[in-house]
Amino acid sequence: MxxxxxxxxxxxxxxxxxxxxxxxxxxxxxxxxxxxxxxxxxxxxxxxxxxxxxxxxxxxxxxxxxxxxxxxxxxxxxxxxxxxxxxxxxxxxxxxxxxxxxxxxxxxxxxxxxPPLTRFHVSRLPEPLQAEHDDWVARSSATPTPADAHRRARRLALGLLELGEDHDEVERQLHLWRVHPAMAHEALRWATAHLAHDAA
Structure with a gap:
């Protein structure tokens, strides 16, 4: 610097x-x-x-x-x-x-x-902290409404793309955060289109 x-x-x-x-x-x-x-x-x-x-x-x-x-x-x-x-x-x-x-x-x-840690960063933590993080994710994502879950999935996908994650890693990370695969796929499509629109 x-x-x-x-x-x-x-x-x-x-x-x-x-x-x-x-x-x-x-x-x-x-x-x-x-x-x-x-x-x-x-x-x-x-x-x-x-x-x-x-x-x-x-x-x-x-x-x-x-x-x-x-x-x-x-x-x-x-x-x-x-x-x-x-x-x-x-x-x-x-x-x-x-x-x-x-x-x-x-x-x-x-x-x-x-942002929340990515799967890669979580894997670098000591095992007890990895387990604690998994528990935290499970508690924070417990029983959202469908609309809340949809918005959250889109925000997470967009944030991961902005951090430089590729499409496959974004979907894997969303699955680890217990986002339904269909919702994760839709969220990734939305986030990709959103970034392309901003770039244009």
Whole structure:
């Protein structure tokens, strides 16, 4: 991240909210129990703490704010060393690597909410956490109305496509989240058409 290569004490990033109607509706607050319990093992503690700090910044300034990198790095206990191998720069990089943020020069768009973990990410958790996540998914999807289930399937399919999953993986993930195969197929068709319309 070239903008952080000068001394961090002198560097800033413009933080802006990443508006995503799907993830904003069905995702999890950056400070939620879900993120702390399940995303922490994927993002790592430094990145999770950084996202929590940014969420606090959005509370105070919803349209965005200037992040002073040196001060933030020291306040998180990461030091103010510059360079691509510094702990703070790696935390910023991981925000983008896992889809929590995207970089535009000296601006970082950050999600206000994180999506549910994909099947691949769940498989990287310790087995007890995988089982706990399965239980969480089962509880959260218990007895929805047909209309709710339909809308949820479409939102999940769209979110997975936007995260870069291919069509087969989207359907597999929806099945793991206990979406009926016919509904999963329809949701994928809808999400694909929705993205194509937006691109056009």
């Amino acid at each position: 070239s903008a952080t290569r000068p001394p961090l004490a002198d560097a800033t990033l413009q933080i802006r909210p990443w508006a995503d109607p799907v993830i904003d509706e069905m995702g999890h607050d950056l400070r939620s129990h879900y993120v702390e319990r399940f995303w922490l093992g994927i993002l790592g503690p430094s990145t999770t703490l950084l996202l929590r700090r940014i969420a606090l910044g959005f509370d105070a300034e919803p349209d965005g704010f200037t992040l002073h990198l040196g001060d933030t790095a020291r306040s998180l206990g990461l030091g103010a060393r510059a360079g691509k191998h510094s702990p703070f720069v790696r935390a910023l990089d991981r925000c983008c690597q896992f889809g929590a943020a995207r970089r535009h020069g000296d601006q970082l768009d950050v999600r206000r909410r994180l």
